[in-house]
Amino acid sequence: EYFSSTTGLEQLLRTEVILLAELQNYVNEITEHAEMLQSEINAIQAEHLSAADSIEGYLNNPVNAFRLIKRLHSDWETFESNVEQDASRKNYLEAMARHKENLSHPTLEDFTGTALAMTRLQQTYQLDVRELASGMLNGVKYGAAMSWQDCFVLGQQLYVMQDFNNTVPWLQQSMQLLVQQSYGKESASLDFMETVMGYHESMGDYQNAIHLINHVLAVQPEQRLHLLETRAHLEQLISDGVKRGLMHEVARSPDDYHSSNEYHMYQQVCREELKPEPATQRKLRCRLHRGNGLRSSYQPYRLEELHLDPYVIQVHDIISAEETIVLQQLARPELQRSMVYSLSNSEHISTNFRISQGTFFEYHEHPIMQRMSQHLENISGLDMRSAEQLQVANYGIGGHYEPHMDSFSENHNYGINTYMSTNRVATGIYYLSNVEAGGGTAFPFLPLLVEPERGSLLFWYNLHRSGDLDYRTKHAGCPVLMGSKWIANVWIRLSNQDHIRPCDLQRDHEISLPYKDFK
Numbered sequence: 195e196y197f198s199s200t201t202g203l204e205q206l207l208r209t210e211v212i213l214l215a216e217l218q219n220y221v222n223e224i225t226e227h228a229e230m231l232q233s234e235i236n237a238i239q240a241e242h243l244s245a246a247d248s249i250e251g252y253l254n255n256p257v258n259a260f261r262l263i264k265r266l267h268s269d270w271e272t273f274e275s276n277v278e279q280d281a282s283r284k285n286y287l288e289a290m291a292r293h294k295e296n297l298s299h300p301t302l303e304d305f306t307g308t309a310l311a312m313t314r315l316q317q318t319y320q321l322d323v324r325e326l327a328s329g330m331l332n333g334v335k336y337g338a339a340m341s342w343q344d345c346f347v348l349g350q351q352l353y354v355m356q357d358f359n360n361t362v363p364w365l366q367q368s369m370q371l372l373v374q375q376s377y378g379k380e381s382a383s384l385d386f387m388e389t390v391m392g393y394h395e396s397m398g399d400y401q402n403a404i405h406l407i408n409h410v411l412a413v414q415p416e417q418r419l420h421l422l423e424t425r426a427h428l429e430q431l432i433s434d435g436v437k438r439g440l441m442h443e444v445a446r447s448p449d450d451y452h453s454s455n456e457y458h459m460y461q462q463v464c465r466e467e468l469k470p471e472p473a474t475q476r477k478l479r480c481r482l483h484r485g486n487g488l489r490s491s492y493q494p495y496r497l498e499e500l501h502l503d504p505y506v507i508q509v510h511d512i513i514s515a516e517e518t519i520v521l522q523q524l525a526r527p528e529l530q531r532s533m534v535y536s537l538s539n540s541e542h543i544s545t546n547f548r549i550s551q552g553t554f555f556e557y558h559e560h561p562i563m564q565r566m567s568q569h570l571e572n573i574s575g576l577d578m579r580s581a582e583q584l585q586v587a588n589y590g591i592g593g594h595y596e597p598h599m600d601s602f603s604e605n606h607n608y609g610i611n612t613y614m615s616t617n618r619v620a621t622g623i624y625y626l627s628n629v630e631a632g633g634g635t636a637f638p639f640l641p642l643l644v645e646p647e648r649g650s651l652l653f654w655y656n657l658h659r660s661g662d663l664d665y666r667t668k669h670a671g672c673p674v675l676m677g678s679k680w681i682a683n684v685w686i687r688l689s690n691q692d693h694i695r696p697c698d699l700q701r702d703h704e705i706s707l708p709y710k711d712f713k
């Protein structure tokens with residue numbers, strides 16, 4: 195699977211390099227062949243030119259007579275067998291068949307995933323389709339523009355995925371680009387345009403369907419008479435005010451999580467439209483923290499409070515840039531599509547609400563990992579023997595993790611009885627990269643956005659002191675708009691932590707209950 199991380203895309207780029215070389219090879223071969231045939235043509239034409247002066251005189255020459263007969267008797271046959279034996283086409287197709295077997299190729303799921311990622315980015319960051327298609331983001335040119343075909347194929351894929359709300363703007367964008375660009379006038383292009391017209395028609399976008407018909411008719415008025423009828427029909431629908439078609443029919447069902455207030459707030463936090471109140475921020479401090487005295491040989495930590503209740507901190511410059519790169523390199527070959535635990539069927543599944551790739555390590559596998567664990571112990575005082583394995587994860591463009599709790603719900607079945615059968619009291623996220631745009635960690639209820647900062651650690655408690663879930667700590671990874679996001683997750687279990695974070699006899703969980711079923 196390629197769309198869920200940047201490392202997957204690197205493989206696809208390598209595939210394309212090889213395919214490109216193969217096609218170049220084919221073009222070189224046919225060019226060489228064509229050049230050889232051209233020189234034969236030129237030579238024979240030169241003969242004819244000299245014959246044209248005096249045909250009789252030319253043919254009276256026995257050498258010329260011999261050469262003409264020889265050419266027609268054998269040379270032309272040679273040309274034919276030459277063309278027949280030209281293996282370049284066959285070689286190319288065979289090579290391509292081999293490449294299809296051996297090289298990385300995106301699947302339909304990748305294609306669907308990447309189309310979905312585009313609309314996710316568009317919606318979360320409220321991007322203008324026109325700007326996005328022109329290769330601009332927030333007024334900055336970031337890459338090549340999309341062609342009208344690119345926009346159409348994206349629209350078509352969204353149509354297939356029945357995301358009709360998002361289909362329309364992409365089809366319309368493709369229309370707009372089409373009328374600006376010069377387009378092919380050959381029949382195949384016009385056929386394609388008719389197909390595109392059909393999409394507009396079934397969406398109920400009659401105006402644009404007519405627009406396309408006019409384009410096609412301007413080029414081939416006689417051959418495409420059937421379009422006159424379609425156009426008259428569409429014009430009638432418009433003048434009757436008929437609003438039919440998929441774009442008028444589908445409204446997203448209101449119980450979809452993506453229409454909820456909570457999801458809306460999450461997206462606002464990702465866009466930095468929703469921020470903590472100045473009054474709560476004023477109480478926050480930055481300080482140097484010596485750690486809990488366990489390993490005083492470390493430099494004091496540069497600790498920044500991000501929220502007091504629930505307690506969320508970011509500790510800056512804990513691991514070096516070089517160390518973050520080492521961790522990425524160790525993880526790269528092991529990455530797998532990230533899974534989430536499904537309560538309903540008690541197994542790990544891949545879903546669209548978490549799109550990233552990840553892998554797990556034991557802390558003793560590498561000294562950097564061991565130090566990461568020690569730092570967390572030093573900063574929080576928690577017993578790291580109760581930590582889960584280190585999870586390194588990578589998010590590609592559009593990769594995200596929708597709002598969720600890291601702690602397990604009250605009715606979670608832990609199975610066998612070890613430290614793993616207690617809840618996740620705290621979470622630590624080491625950021626192993628910066629992210630060029632988007633990709634922050636969002637807490638919609640606080641409402642807080644933490645920007646990934648290479649080498650820093652984000653830490654918070656998921657549970658109240660009573661051990662109850664603190665629903666305010668619901669959080670998410672905003673979609674990566676530009677760049678590649680690397681993190682390392684540490685989940686610390688409640689087992690053995692009593693001496694550090696004594697549980698409260700008063701249940702202090704009421705304060706977060708309103709967020710439990712926030713919709």
Ligand SMILES: O=C(O)CCC(=O)C(=O)O
Pocket residue numbers: 595600623633634635636669670671672681683
């Ligand atoms: O990517 C992020 O910023 C958050 C990741 C996260 O919440 C998780 O992996 O549980």
Ligand SMILES: [Fe+2]
Pocket residue numbers: 598599600669
């Ligand atoms: Fe999480």
